Amino acid sequence: MKKTITLLFTVLVGYAQAQNADSVTIRKIYNEALANGKSYDWLRYLTKQIGPRLSGSAGAQKAVDWTKQVMEKEGFDRVFLQDVMVPYWVRGAKEEAYIRIGKQKTTVPIAALGGSVATGPKGVEAGVIEVKSFPELRELGPDKVKGKIVFFNRPMDPTKINTFEAYGGAVDQRANGATEAAKLGAVGAIVRSMTNIHDDNPHVGGMRYGTGVPLIPTAAISTNGADLLSKSLAENPGLMFYFKQNCESLPDAKSYNVVGEIKGSEKPDEIIVVGGHLDSWDLAEGAHDDGAGCVQSIEVLRIMKVLGIRPKRTIRAVMFMNEENGLRGGVQYADLAKKNNEKHIAAVESDNGGFTPRGFGIVGTPDQRAKVMPWKPLLAPYGLLEIGAGGGGADIGPLAQSGTVLFGFKPDSQRYFDYHHTTIDKFETVSQRELELGAASMAALVYLLDQHGL
Amino acid sequence: MKKTITLLFTVLVGYAQAQNADSVTIRKIYNEALANGKSYDWLRYLTKQIGPRLSGSAGAQKAVDWTKQVMEKEGFDRVFLQDVMVPYWVRGAKEEAYIRIGKQKTTVPIAALGGSVATGPKGVEAGVIEVKSFPELRELGPDKVKGKIVFFNRPMDPTKINTFEAYGGAVDQRANGATEAAKLGAVGAIVRSMTNIHDDNPHVGGMRYGTGVPLIPTAAISTNGADLLSKSLAENPGLMFYFKQNCESLPDAKSYNVVGEIKGSEKPDEIIVVGGHLDSWDLAEGAHDDGAGCVQSIEVLRIMKVLGIRPKRTIRAVMFMNEENGLRGGVQYADLAKKNNEKHIAAVESDNGGFTPRGFGIVGTPDQRAKVMPWKPLLAPYGLLEIGAGGGGADIGPLAQSGTVLFGFKPDSQRYFDYHHTTIDKFETVSQRELELGAASMAALVYLLDQHGL
Numbered sequence: 001m002k003k004t005i006t007l008l009f010t011v012l013v014g015y016a017q018a019q020n021a022d023s024v025t026i027r028k029i030y031n032e033a034l035a036n037g038k039s040y041d042w043l044r045y046l047t048k049q050i051g052p053r054l055s056g057s058a059g060a061q062k063a064v065d066w067t068k069q070v071m072e073k074e075g076f077d078r079v080f081l082q083d084v085m086v087p088y089w090v091r092g093a094k095e096e097a098y099i100r101i102g103k104q105k106t107t108v109p110i111a112a113l114g115g116s117v118a119t120g121p122k123g124v125e126a127g128v129i130e131v132k133s134f135p136e137l138r139e140l141g142p143d144k145v146k147g148k149i150v151f152f153n154r155p156m157d158p159t160k161i162n163t164f165e166a167y168g169g170a171v172d173q174r175a176n177g178a179t180e181a182a183k184l185g186a187v188g189a190i191v192r193s194m195t196n197i198h199d200d201n202p203h204v205g206g207m208r209y210g211t212g213v214p215l216i217p218t219a220a221i222s223t224n225g226a227d228l229l230s231k232s233l234a235e236n237p238g239l240m241f242y243f244k245q246n247c248e249s250l251p252d253a254k255s256y257n258v259v260g261e262i263k264g265s266e267k268p269d270e271i272i273v274v275g276g277h278l279d280s281w282d283l284a285e286g287a288h289d290d291g292a293g294c295v296q297s298i299e300v301l302r303i304m305k306v307l308g309i310r311p312k313r314t315i316r317a318v319m320f321m322n323e324e325n326g327l328r329g330g331v332q333y334a335d336l337a338k339k340n341n342e343k344h345i346a347a348v349e350s351d352n353g354g355f356t357p358r359g360f361g362i363v364g365t366p367d368q369r370a371k372v373m374p375w376k377p378l379l380a381p382y383g384l385l386e387i388g389a390g391g392g393g394a395d396i397g398p399l400a401q402s403g404t405v406l407f408g409f410k411p412d413s414q415r416y417f418d419y420h421h422t423t424i425d426k427f428e429t430v431s432q433r434e435l436e437l438g439a440a441s442m443a444a445l446v447y448l449l450d451q452h453g454l
Numbered sequence: 455m456k457k458t459i460t461l462l463f464t465v466l467v468g469y470a471q472a473q474n475a476d477s478v479t480i481r482k483i484y485n486e487a488l489a490n491g492k493s494y495d496w497l498r499y500l501t502k503q504i505g506p507r508l509s510g511s512a513g514a515q516k517a518v519d520w521t522k523q524v525m526e527k528e529g530f531d532r533v534f535l536q537d538v539m540v541p542y543w544v545r546g547a548k549e550e551a552y553i554r555i556g557k558q559k560t561t562v563p564i565a566a567l568g569g570s571v572a573t574g575p576k577g578v579e580a581g582v583i584e585v586k587s588f589p590e591l592r593e594l595g596p597d598k599v600k601g602k603i604v605f606f607n608r609p610m611d612p613t614k615i616n617t618f619e620a621y622g623g624a625v626d627q628r629a630n631g632a633t634e635a636a637k638l639g640a641v642g643a644i645v646r647s648m649t650n651i652h653d654d655n656p657h658v659g660g661m662r663y664g665t666g667v668p669l670i671p672t673a674a675i676s677t678n679g680a681d682l683l684s685k686s687l688a689e690n691p692g693l694m695f696y697f698k699q700n701c702e703s704l705p706d707a708k709s710y711n712v713v714g715e716i717k718g719s720e721k722p723d724e725i726i727v728v729g730g731h732l733d734s735w736d737l738a739e740g741a742h743d744d745g746a747g748c749v750q751s752i753e754v755l756r757i758m759k760v761l762g763i764r765p766k767r768t769i770r771a772v773m774f775m776n777e778e779n780g781l782r783g784g785v786q787y788a789d790l791a792k793k794n795n796e797k798h799i800a801a802v803e804s805d806n807g808g809f810t811p812r813g814f815g816i817v818g819t820p821d822q823r824a825k826v827m828p829w830k831p832l833l834a835p836y837g838l839l840e841i842g843a844g845g846g847g848a849d850i851g852p853l854a855q856s857g858t859v860l861f862g863f864k865p866d867s868q869r870y871f872d873y874h875h876t877t878i879d880k881f882e883t884v885s886q887r888e889l890e891l892g893a894a895s896m897a898a899l900v901y902l903l904d905q906h907g908l
Contacts, residue, residue, distance in 0.1 A: 031613045159485045161836055161891070196887060356810070356866050358837070382615055383812070383866075385839040412810050412837075412866065414887045433650060433868045437615070 022378055022451065025309065026444045030382060032303050033440035040432045042070060042295040043354070047285035047427040054114075054282040055322040056088030056253035063278050064256045067294065067319050071260035074302050076317075078263070081256040084332040086322040088253040089114055091282055092246030095219060096123065097190075099232050100240040106232075108225035110190065111202035111283060112217070112245040113174060114325045115209070119217045123244030124149070124188045130233055134172070134180050146185030149241050151233075152177045153192045153226050156417065163413040164352070164391075167194055171205070178218035179210035188243065189218040192226040194417060200224050201422040204281055206325045217245055257329045258319040262301055264450075266312040271337075272449050273316050273347040273404075274300045274442055277323035277330075277395050284425040288416065291427075292354030292435055293409075294319050299439040300446055311450045313345065320395035323351065327394055334398035344404040346449045348442055349393025353419075354435040355411035357383055360445060361390020364405035368454055375448050384441055386410055405454050409442055476832055476905065479763065480898045484836060486757050487894035494886040496524060496749040497808070501739035501881040508568075508736040509776040510542030510707035517732050518710045521748065521773050525714035528756050530771075532717070535710040538786040540776040542707040543568055545736055546700030549673060550577065551644075553686050554694040560686075562679035564644065565656035565737060566671070566699040567628060568779045569663070573671045577698030578603070578642045584687050588626070588634050600639030603695050605687075606631045607646045607680055610871065617867040618806070618845075621648055625659070632672035633664035642697065643672040646680040648871060654678050655876040658735055660779045671699055711783045712773040716755055718904075720766040725791075726903050727770050727801040727858075728754045728896055731777035731784075731849050738879040742870060745881075746808030746889055747863075748773050753893040754900055765904045767799065774849035777805065781848055788852035798858040800903045802896055803847025807873075808889040809865035811837055814899060815844020818859035822908055829902050838895055840864055859908050863896055 033039070050066060053059035064081065071079045097110040112118075129145055131137045132154040137145065152173035156166035171194055178189040193203035202220040209215050221229065232239055258278065264270065276293020280286020297317040304311060321329035337344055348360075359379075362369050369389060376387055392406025400406055411434070419425040487493070504520060507513035518535065525533040551564040566572075583599055585591045586608040591599065606627035610620035625648055632643040647657035656674040663669050675683065686693055712732065718724065730747020734740020751771040758765060775783035791798055802814075813833075816823050823843060830841055846860025854860055865888070873879040 030615070034612045158488045158887075161484070163887075356868050383840075386837075414810050414891065415885050418885070431869050431872070433612075433617075437868065 019378065022448065025447060026378055028307055029303055029443045029447065030440040032307055033299065033436045033443065034433070037299060037436040037439065038302060039295040039299040039435050039439045042298065043287060043291050043430060043435065044427055046291045046295065047287045051285055052282050053278065053280050053286060055086035055255060055279045055325060056250070057282065060255060060279055060321065064258055067258045067278065067298070071298060071317065074305065076260040076262055076301055078261040080259050082259060082332060082336060084255055084257060084321055084328050085252045086255045086328050087326045088250040089325060090248050090250060092118070092248060095243065095245040097243035099229060100242060101232065101236050108228060109200050109202050109222040110219040110225070110243055111204045112219050112247040113191065113204055113207040114281065115207050115249070116178065116218045116245065116247055117215045118246050118248060119244050123242055124217060125240050125242040126187050127238065128229070128233060128241045130230060137180055137184065142184045145181065148186055149188040149190055150177065150181035150186045151190045151229060153230055155192060156194060156196050158196050163196060163417050166196065167417060170194055174205050174220065175207055178207055178216050179213055182213040182216045186216060188216050190221050190241065190243070191218065193220050193223050195223060195420065197418050198223050198227070201424060203421045204283060205421045219243055219245060255321045257321050257333055260298065260301055260317045262304060262311055262315045264313040265310045268314050269343055270313040271316055271342055271344045272313055272446055273318050273344060273396060274446050275318035275320055275395060276350050277321070278319040279322050279324050281324055281421045283423050284421060285427060287425050287427045287430050288353035288419055289421065289425055290323065290351045292430060292438065293350035296350050296435065296439040296442055300443040303443045309447065313450050315446060315450065323395050330395035331398050334401065337399065338402060344399050344402065345454055346405045346407060347396035347399050348407040348409060348445060349396045350409040350438060350442060351393050351395070352409065352411050352413065353416045354430045354438055355415060356434045357437050357441040358412050359384045359386030359410045361392065361408040361410055362388065362405065363392040363400060368405050371454055378448070379444060382437070382441060382444070407445060409438065411438055473832065476902065479901060480832055482761055483757055483897045483901065484894040486761060487753065487890045487897065488887070491753060491890040491893065492756060493749040493753040493889050493893045496752065497741060497745050497884060497889065498881055500745045500749065501741045505739050506736050507732065507734050507740060509540035509709060509733045509779060510704070511736065514709060514733055514775065518712055521712045521732065521752065525752060525771065528759065530714040530716055530755055532715040534713050536713060536786060536790060538709055538711060538775055538782050539706045540709045540782050541780045542704040543779060544702050544704060546572070546702060549697065549699040551697035553683055554696060555686065555690050562682060563654050563656050563676040564673040564679065564697055565658045566673050566701040567645065567658055567661040568735065569661050569703070570632065570672045570699065570701055571669045572700050572702060573698050577696055578671060579694050579696040580641050581692065582687060582695045584684060591634055591638065596638045599635065602640055603642040603644055604631065604635035604640045605644045605683060607684055609646060610648060610650050612650050617650060617871050620650065621871060624648055628659050628674065629661055632661055632670050633667055636667040636670045640670060642670050644675050644695065645672065647674050647677050649677060649874065651872050652677050652681070655878060657875045658737060659875045673697060673699060709775045711775050711787055714752065714755055714771040716758060716765055716769045718767040719764045722768050723797055724767040725770055725796055725798045726767055726900055727772050727798060727850060728900050729772035729774055729849060730804050731775070732773040733776050733778050735778055735875050737877050738875060739881060741879050741881045741884050742807035742873055743875065743879055744777065744805045746884060746892065747804035750804050750889065750893040750896055754897040757897045763901065767904050769900060769904065777849050784849035785852050788855065791853065792856060798853050798856065799908055800859045800861060801850035801853050802861040802863060802899055803850045804863040804892060804896060805847050805849070806863065806865050806867065807870045808884045808892055809869060810888045811891050811895040812866055813838045813840030813864045815846065815862040815864055816842065816859065817846040817854060822859050825908055832902065833898060836895060836898070861899060863892060865892055
């Protein structure tokens with residue numbers, strides 16, 4: 001009995017000492033990020049000097065070259081590119097759109113959805129059918145839809161506390177609206193922007209065409225524009241809507257994932273990834289989506305290096321290419337990992353904006369999640385209170401097939417869709433402290449994953 | 455034994471049913487705030503139509519009249535004013551300041567601290583002594599300080615996770631700097647602005663003179679200005695600093711607390727207060743500080759009324775006057791409560807900005823705090839995870855003497871001091887959802903306090 005107590009005591013003391021050492025290191029990580037952090041200056045350069053960087057564009061290439069240089073300058077053990085062929089869609093000249101009632105035309109702000117076809121040089125004019133859902137559309141049937149523009153106007157649900165849930169409940173309209181409308185003979189699809197606020201910015205985003213249906217042009221309309229169109233339709237059901245867009249899908253282009261690495265000292269073959277995506281929509285500086293995630297990921301490695309934390313395992317910062325309209329970078333990264341027999345024990349992604357940290361969502365087995373729970377008291381002092389099962393991240397998603405445990409960094413979600421996929425997703429909307437706290441939170445998690453495994 | 459089990463079962467079922475009913479009501483409260491909330495429109499009016507409202511000013515009086523009208527229009531059971539005499543300090547013409555090295559003058563942004571005396575029409579020019587703390591100043595002694603301007607330049611500590619802690623660690627310079635400098639014969643005191651960011655806005659705030667020392671003029675300098683002054687001093691210790699300010703303390707003015715009330719149906723003599731302060735600094739629209747707290751407090755009562763929640767106890771929304779430079783409204787409210795033998799069981803204040811909710815700080819006995827703990831699962835789905843001992847609020851503070859339990863609404867603190875006490879504390883910096891979530895969080899707490907007491 002005495003022996004057991006002694007053993008238990010030794011184990012408990014050992015555990016307490018380990019927790020204490022972790023606690024001291026995590027405090028140092030936050031101090032470094034908040035007092036000497038580089039993520040904010042990096043984000044300024046990426047958004048203001050490089051700017052929009054849709055896959056295939058000159059901006060995307062500049063971002064590849066620059067992030068590679070930044071990581072080389074920080075002296076990481078290895079910095080390299082992974083080739084990946086990406087879709088190359090271009091918007092062309094700015095879109096035009098108006099509501100026409102008789103001779104009276106009222107301009108409304110629209111923007112072509114990524115992947116859409118053009119309208120042709122004359123544009124498209126047609127009557128409008130407003131619907132809130134696909135079942136409602138199908139009920140109308142081809143007789144009422146043929147030759148019309150379908151207007152998808154179901155708002156994001158403002159009562160969802162997490163705005164990503166509200167987004168998930170509305171984004172089918174953007175992704176598949178054109179296909180569902182085309183099935184019934186529509187000539188175009190106009191989709192209410194995915195945001196809770198009332199503004200004049202079209203919020204763009206990706207869409208895809210189903211097979212075997214005509215490719216009809218589709219665009220996002222600002223929420224104020226959508227409200228106006230809906231009101232106008234109620235008063236004048238016979239009004240006409242005109243829109244012209246000039247977008248085009250060019251042949252796939254060569255691009256890259258950018259990877260920086262600190263080699264593990266004990267288990268170099270076990271890899272922990274921390275990443276974000278380097279591409280942004282063409283209209284946006286991509287500050288929150290996802291410049292923030294990229295600079296935070298580089299900052300994680302910089303902090304470890306400058307604090308002299310020599311990781312046991314290999315830590316990689318990955319700037320994935322093409323999350324927005326293809327996910328080719330994420331797929332390519334996982335394919336190469338498999339081909340090269342790399343063992344990725346965990347991957348952390350930041351792609352929900354550079355907002356104040358709330359926690360992490362974990363994609364893994366209950367046993368794997370249980371291994372993370374003892375770390376909660378170490379992270380709680382930093383506001384990381386929401387740690388549990390949840391989403392990982394689009395780019396790291398393909399790694400799950402090989403058993404990698406995924407962690408989605410979870411910042412506060414309230415403002416994300418104010419800026420998402422618009423011209424106002426700008427550097428100025430990012431709070432330096434919120435960005436830096438995010439970087440420190442990711443570094444703390446990566447440190448714990450490295451120290452204790454999974 | 456069987457009886458005991460049956461009894462236990464009945465109690466547990468009853469408890470679960472009560473929690474379930476609370477959970478349903480709280481969900482309705484959030485839905486109402488997020489789908490039909492009025493707080494954001496009210497805040498727009500208060501900041502954009504009324505604007506700055508320092509105690510004694512015409513703006514403050516307009517805010518009194520308007521909030522009274524708003525609450526009357528909402529049909530609360532009773533809306534009334536409480537007279538209170540308030541300090542009446544005015545800034546006068548805009549300040550001027552420059553660093554002079556020989557004949558070269560470099561302008562820097564300053565603003566007189568609230569309560570400061572003027573410099574006189576010719577301003578003050580003197581050499582500068584830079585210090586980081588009062589002990590450092592005292593060590594220099596009168597020989598080095600006499601005839602000089604003391605420059606207090608200790609920054610807020612960026613490594614504090616909660617920015618209010620960093621503020622608490624630096625604000626002595628603003629509050630008492632002039633007094634400490636005057637004791638040693640200084641002719642002026644310039645104080646680094648209380649913010650973590652690097653900007654060109656002087657962040658003002660209150661100061662007070664000690665008794666028996668000369669009243670020397672004191673002003674806040676922007677953080678960029680402070681950095682420039684510090685750098686210039688390192689290079690040219692003999693530089694001169696000039697500043698002119700034209701502020702004045704006028705005789706106390708009559709003003710008001712504004713109170714709206716819903717009468718309790720079972721225990722009308724037990725009062726629960728929810729409030730914020732109506733006054734703001736003269737340079738600011740006072741959106742976060744503290745227009746947000748005012749409109750949220752009115753919204754709490756509106757939500758209860760529109761949802762048909764007839765409270766057991768009397769619920770009051772109180773717009774306190776003069777938090778910024780005197781706290782007279784808060785003191786007056788507590789004095790009247792005592793005089794009128796009113797029993798205030800709890801008071802909730804929102805004065806930390808209209809940011810995304812994190813929780814509540816409680817000032818009460820351990821037993822009182824323990825009564826709140828079973829509510830945690832009801833509030834957790836709304837991101838209210840930080841509930842425990844903590845600060846209440848300046849305005850409700852004086853109620854504590856009579857045993858009222860105080861609750862400080864705790865929104866995320868990261869951006870508060872970016873805007874605090876400056877011209878950029880504007881409506882545009884408030885997120886509608888964050889503001890509304892705060893109002894709903896306060897309403898949920900007030901509902902639970904009313905239902906279950908303390």
